[in-house]
Amino acid sequence: MFQRLRENKSVQGTLLALPTMIWLSVLLILPLLLTLVISFGRRSPDGNVIFTFTLDNYIRLLGYHTNCAGGQARCFDPIYATILWRSLVLAFNTTVLVILLGYPLAYFIARAHPKKRNLYLFMVLIPLWTNFVIRVYAWMMLLRKEGGINIALGWFANLLGIPFQPLEMLYTPGAVLVGMVYEFLPFMILPIFTSLEKIDNSLYEAAADLGANAIRTFLRVTLPLSMPGVVAGTILVFIPVMGTFIVSDILGGRQVILVGNLIQRQYLDARDPTFGAAAALILMVMTLIVTYFYTRRFGFGEEIVAV
């Protein structure tokens, strides 16, 4: 028995991976399937799930009401489509901003003296280890009318002698965008750094030797070679932004509703898990499509575990 196990590498491997496979199947894959099943179900009056097969939830998501106040059979109100679109646009904007802000810093760290690199990296990680909720709270304090930004602006205005009216920044789409960028910036910096660090210095020398100036070296050598990092970073930023509801909840108030807020409210306030499940599935499908096309174009590197 033991001898047979000793020689059967395949069984050894299976046994080692078994706890992971079971755990992930029961707690990640089964829940996803269950979500799929109940998204075709109906809500009972007391907020429970009735297992059946109906497309009502998806029809509602598309904006068609199955019973309208006006008594028509169907009427159209694209409120949920708007929410989905808003989430996509926000995720896109956040990703672009995060690349623009994160790339130079990642480049700076990767090209820094090796002895100092760890310190600079550590400085990126500290805010990341500060709790997610606390980071949103920090921005809430900065953005509100009496907050840090208005104080700073007021001080400048006073210095220049311009009359200053505190800006209303909290509970705006802009506030949500800033919060998202802040939350996810480290997730872009680290993978880009990892791929930049791999670039051998001789490549820069070769480029210079062949007559490329700084800008052309960057465009022709650095940027293409760091693409795996940008791809990994984009996945690590885009997907969570699509699904987050705290940032919009706290910095957007009731003004900026994203698909995450929609799902959360269906589960906890409106008590309609079937509709929430349908929304969650649409969200998942959207992120998977984006990931699929993105990684098919650029590949899926090991930088994904750089964080």
Added chain:
Amino acid sequence: MAGEFAVELRDVVKNFITPEGSELAAVDHVTMQIRNGEFFSMLGSSGCGKTTSLRMIAGFEWPTEGEIYIEGKAVGHTPPFQRKVNTVFQNYALFQHMTVFENVAFGLEMEGAAKEEIKKRVAKALEMVQLTGMERRRPRQLSGGQQQRVAVARALVKIPDVLLLDEPLGALDLKLRKEMQLELKALQQQLGITFVYVTHDQEEALTMSDRIAVMSKGAVRQIGTPVEIYERPSNRFVADFIGEANFFDGRIKSLAKDEALVYVPALNADLTGLPVSDGLVNGEEVVVSIRPEKVRITAEETMNTNLFRGKVTNTVYIGTDTHVYLDVCNAKLKVYEQNRISRLDPGSFYTVGQEVLLILPPENTLFLKKD
């Protein structure tokens, strides 16, 4: 000591599954017998099956077919930690998180030896490889040669029946490698332990071994002493792989008890008086092989057999020898002539276009089976 053989491989096959899913025989029906106390080498280029054979003796791989015997006991499916063989790895595989002492002591600890005994034996082993005083160093703080010695000490401290060495000198520079070759050989003679040595370096194998198995494509091509392998290769592969040789296609014209006559079309001549090798029949197509240093260039016309007239096409001076390239009839021939006399005088060189006489001495002209 049970039996004459320290290690015996009987008809051993090892198949691997390639990433594409097909089966590949890394070792293909290999049979060899390694005698007690001998320095045995497996020689071949990469992928010839020598390392796989060694790993099967060590117990890291199990044979697909056939059986392996160590000291007469079948061990094909015995795990490595139950075999009385030890290995010196190509990359040394020293435990980086242990000191030199801990590395060497590891094997004794596994035997459950007492602390005092471990101390004594480790000290002795380190002395043997001239590393006394390095006990507390970590492997990373040692030079390549020192790491190599630790690996040898670690394996030998267990006093194995057989010591397996997998290209142990591959990572060292040439000078150090030559030193270590002699040292390992001396160590083996002093301890009397059977060494099985894997290498792709023919000079190394010839220098150190009592016997050599030349391998290619998973099969043994010849087993013999260094002299046998070089002077009497049993096939074209071995003749070509070890040293250098001139090859001509030929046909056996007559076959006596101890002499043969072979016709070589490229020379448009019969070679007479060649030593007979086994397993060849009259009329068979063969390959005639002669080592470049065995060909003699002579000035005067003698009554010799196998005498040819050739024209020099190029000469290369390489210090110990001069390489002379010749056209002989329709064949190309290279001849290595030792520089017994100084070549400072330009007149002592052959000039391109010069006609010379050549003798292919029959006792050193072999005819071999076509591969």
Added chain:
Amino acid sequence: MNPFRRSPFVIAATILVYFFLYAPIVGLVLYSFNASRTNVKFEGIIPAFSERVVMDGSLVKSSPCGPFHWYCDLAKNDDVLEAAGNTLKIAITATILSTIIGTMAALALQRYDFKLKLFSQVSLYIPIVIPEIVMGIGALTLFSQLFQFLNSTLNLSGDARLSLGIVTVTVSHIAFMIPFVTLVVQARLQGFDKSFEEAAMDLGADEWTTFRRVTFPMILPGVLSGALLAFTLSLDDFVITFFTNGPGSTTLPIYVYGLLRRIITPQVNALSTIWILVVFIAVLSLQLIQNRTEKA
């Protein structure tokens, strides 16, 4: 060509980004000393120590703890202490279990070929490519359906009824932590040469001894960084906890989130400051230990 040459643009951007990263944190810490109870405006640091708390309207004039008034207040807050306890309990349990399970899977994936290898490898990417909220509501659905079923079939009532709590949170945390541990350890295993293990076996160590004496010490740095990542993920997690927690299993992030929707006193800032400090010290010391083991 100087390899460390930097353009002024890169330096300017770097300074800007670091400022962007740290300004909110500095503000957060500063406000934890705020004299104003409402915490809307910064009314200066609580100036003085005194026998007892002296208030002037919503301003704290003096306190037994002086500027650290809100920190003392926090220590008296049972809810916070309970939440902190829960957070640690969950994080420690989940880290230990996910590190063991994840390391096993990493070894399997890196060393062995087996039938479900592709399935295992692909399933590791689920938490990366699927938004956390989807996993959160999935777990919630699973637990609520399962508990509903069990409670009614087993006729459980009262306290015996299965409900969301510290166990469901921990179990769900482990599920999303395993893949990260596995991927990190797997990446570290890539450079691990099998010959070290073969050498140990060759010298007479059986499989278990080989693992204990050679494999484990050698992969320990990788396992530690996997565990560190898992621990910070668990501490930081909001979404999964939000959907799987129940009465009595509130964690700190959930607690803070609850506060943000009500009245915010500088206590929250004090809590955040302590949080940052604790995580900072923990991570720094682990990093130092790891550097030392890697150098040795």
